[in-house]
Amino acid sequence: MASVVLSEAEKVYIVHGIQEDLRVDGRGCEDYRCIEVETDVVSNTSGSARVKLGHTDILVGVKAEMGTPKLENPNEGYLEFFVDCSANATPEFEGRGGEELATEIVNTLYRIFSNESTIDVKSLCINPREHCWVLYVDVLLLECGGNLFDAISIAVKAALFNTRIPKVRVLEDEEGSKEIELSDDPFDCIRLNVDNVPCIITLSKIGCRHVVDATLQEEACSLASLLLSVTSRGTLTCMKKLGNGSLDPESIFEMMETGKRVGKTLHTSLQKILDKEESLGTTRQKVGFLG
Amino acid sequence: MALDHRRVPGPEESQAPLLYAVPGEAGTEVPGREAASLRPLLARAGLLSQAEGSAYVELGGGTKVLCAVRGPREAAEGRGRLLCEFRRAPFSARGARPRPGPAAAEALAPAVRLARYPRARLELTALVLQDGGSALAAALSAAALALADAGVEMFDLVVGCGLCRAPGPGGAWLLQPSEAEERAAAARLTVALMPGLNQVAGLLGSGQGGPPESWAQAVRLGLEGCQRLYPVLRRSLLRAAERRAAEAAQPPLASKSVT
Numbered sequence: 001m002a003s004v005v006l007s008e009a010e011k012v013y014i015v016h017g018i019q020e021d022l023r024v025d026g027r028g029c030e031d032y033r034c035i036e037v038e039t040d041v042v043s044n045t046s047g048s049a050r051v052k053l054g055h056t057d058i059l060v061g062v063k064a065e066m067g068t069p070k071l072e073n074p075n076e077g078y079l080e081f082f083v084d085c086s087a088n089a090t091p092e093f094e095g096r097g098g099e100e101l102a103t104e105i106v107n108t109l110y111r112i113f114s115n116e117s118t119i120d121v122k123s124l125c126i127n128p129r130e131h132c133w134v135l136y137v138d139v140l141l142l143e144c145g146g147n148l149f150d151a152i153s154i155a156v157k158a159a160l161f162n163t164r165i166p167k168v169r170v171l172e173d174e175e176g177s178k179e180i181e182l183s184d185d186p187f188d189c190i191r192l193n194v195d196n197v198p199c200i201i202t203l204s205k206i207g208c209r210h211v212v213d214a215t216l217q218e219e220a221c222s223l224a225s226l227l228l229s230v231t232s233r234g235t236l237t238c239m240k241k242l243g244n245g246s247l248d249p250e251s252i253f254e255m256m257e258t259g260k261r262v263g264k265t266l267h268t269s270l271q272k273i274l275d276k277e278e279s280l281g282t283t284r285q286k287v288g289f290l291g
Numbered sequence: 292m293a294l295d296h297r298r299v300p301g302p303e304e305s306q307a308p309l310l311y312a313v314p315g316e317a318g319t320e321v322p323g324r325e326a327a328s329l330r331p332l333l334a335r336a337g338l339l340s341q342a343e344g345s346a347y348v349e350l351g352g353g354t355k356v357l358c359a360v361r362g363p364r365e366a367a368e369g370r371g372r373l374l375c376e377f378r379r380a381p382f383s384a385r386g387a388r389p390r391p392g393p394a395a396a397e398a399l400a401p402a403v404r405l406a407r408y409p410r411a412r413l414e415l416t417a418l419v420l421q422d423g424g425s426a427l428a429a430a431l432s433a434a435a436l437a438l439a440d441a442g443v444e445m446f447d448l449v450v451g452c453g454l455c456r457a458p459g460p461g462g463a464w465l466l467q468p469s470e471a472e473e474r475a476a477a478a479r480l481t482v483a484l485m486p487g488l489n490q491v492a493g494l495l496g497s498g499q500g501g502p503p504e505s506w507a508q509a510v511r512l513g514l515e516g517c518q519r520l521y522p523v524l525r526r527s528l529l530r531a532a533e534r535r536a537a538e539a540a541q542p543p544l545a546s547k548s549v550t
Contacts (some may be wrong), residue, residue: 024438060318065496071306105499106349111497114416114497115497115499117499122455184390222357224401226494233398234502234503235499236500236501236502236503236506237498237499237500238496238497239480239494239497239500239506240494240495241397241398241491241493241494241495242397242493242495243397244397244400244401244491245401245492246401246402246485246490247490247491247494247513248486248489248490248491249489249491249510250490252494252510253503253507253510256503256506256507257503259503260502260503281302284354
């Protein structure tokens with residue numbers, strides 16, 4: 001992860017402020033920075049989204065391609081994740097520097113999405129054992145400003161919401177050979193149901209309190225963080241401890257409660273914004289990358 | 292026709308036969324077990340001659356983990372580093388060869404006093420020989436034992452405990468699941484605790500665990516399990532130290548010439 005060098009005095013300033021529920025930019029311990037979400041930013045994908053969370057900038061593109069179902073699950077499609085830590089994000093990612101972080105993010109995403117209730121993968125199946133939709137989700141880190149996991153999960157959820165998979169029909173000949181026919185209408189597509197897709201909330205332990213959405217400076221003061229994946233109904237689907245420090249069991253229980261609270265609010269605001277953007281339809285003004 | 296002995300005459304992609312098996316009618320009945328019962332644990336430290344520290348942990352029911360620590364070795368950077376590698380033997384899991392396991396160096400870092408090893412690196416390799424359930428938890432315990440056996444300065448041992456939640460609504464959390472229970476589980480959790488300090492060193496969970504109260508209950512159960520396993524690991528370290536002292540005290544055997 002990108003790191004900043006902080007002096008002892010700056011760390012003490014941050015820690016003392018957080019004890020009083022006052023962070024450096026004036027937020028409370030459970031407040032997020034201003035999040036900007038825009039979908040359908042890249043035209044060559046089946047779905048895309050861009051999320052700006054303070055100085056963290058994530059771009060996610062989803063491409064739907066036809067493939068063969070996995071042997072263990074012949075009636076389901078699947079998702080493949082790929083994370084690219086671009087050298088633009090921070091100079092530490094140059095060359096192979098970002099690979100460890102990318103592997104960690106990919107493993108976390110796989111862990112969350114391997115849960116069968118997250119995405120209805122049975123709807124991605126075209127022909128059992130023969131054809132299915134494979135969704136390749138590519139995450140690009142454009143800028144790293146702290147709290148990567150949260151921003152990535154929001155972007156992945158928005159991109160999956162935006163994904164349009166073309167409808168296909170399977171025609172069977174007399175000999176039994178199957179042919180796949182793409183529907184003529186380019187707007188005839190299936191949409192994914194992202195109601196159960198969780199959002200990641202990272203809670204960093206700083207001093208004796210925990211904060212949501214830590215900036216790079218705050219991450220440098222925190223020894224341990226807890227990563228929670230919260231669904232819109234308040235259930236947790238993934239839990240992971242990050243960082244080189246240890247956590248008290250009581251803090252873990254408190255963090256889980258905070259994560260559930262914050263997660264529910266985040267889901268309602270995100271769904272509201274996505275629905276509003278969807279309702280604007282073609283009249284929406286695209287902000288793009290220079291906004 | 293001459294056989295080409297350089298090529299292995301087998302299919303390029305092979306699958307385990309279990310994937311094609313039709314599930315039998317008489318389902319294997321898993322005998323009911325107490326949720327908080329621990330499987331018997333065997334821990335032995337100091338068994339590899341080529342490593343500074345080593346440990347072998349076996350859980351009743353077939354989980355076998357071997358861990359070795361080398362170091363401290365000289366490193367170029369300023370801070371001490373702990374490099375962990377968790378590997379699974381290709382035949383360790385039932386079914387297909389598994390993908391590489393999760394990195395769990397963050398669970399061991401809180402226990403090691405890395406500040407005492409500037410410009411040094413500690414290399415830890417854990418190998419899961421057989422996965423009979425709770426492999427990650429056993430690997431974390433073995434890793435901490437191996438570090439202690441190597442004489443690395445530590446704040447406390449790290450004890451790992453695995454849990455899984457039975458499928459179905461309102462499933463109970465089971466401590467140290469077996470392989471069958473883990474495969475059928477709705478959610479899995481591994482907790483790593485430093486029992487002497489009562490600090491959670493590592494936490495990794497995934498699945499449909501339900502609301503935070505259910506996860507909190509699971510974490511509490513796991514921490515309790517870790518506290519119960521702590522004396523076993525401590526005894527194994529003491530025994531390894533006694534063995535080493537006894538070997539050092541023995542006079543070297545005189546060589547006999549064969550006539």
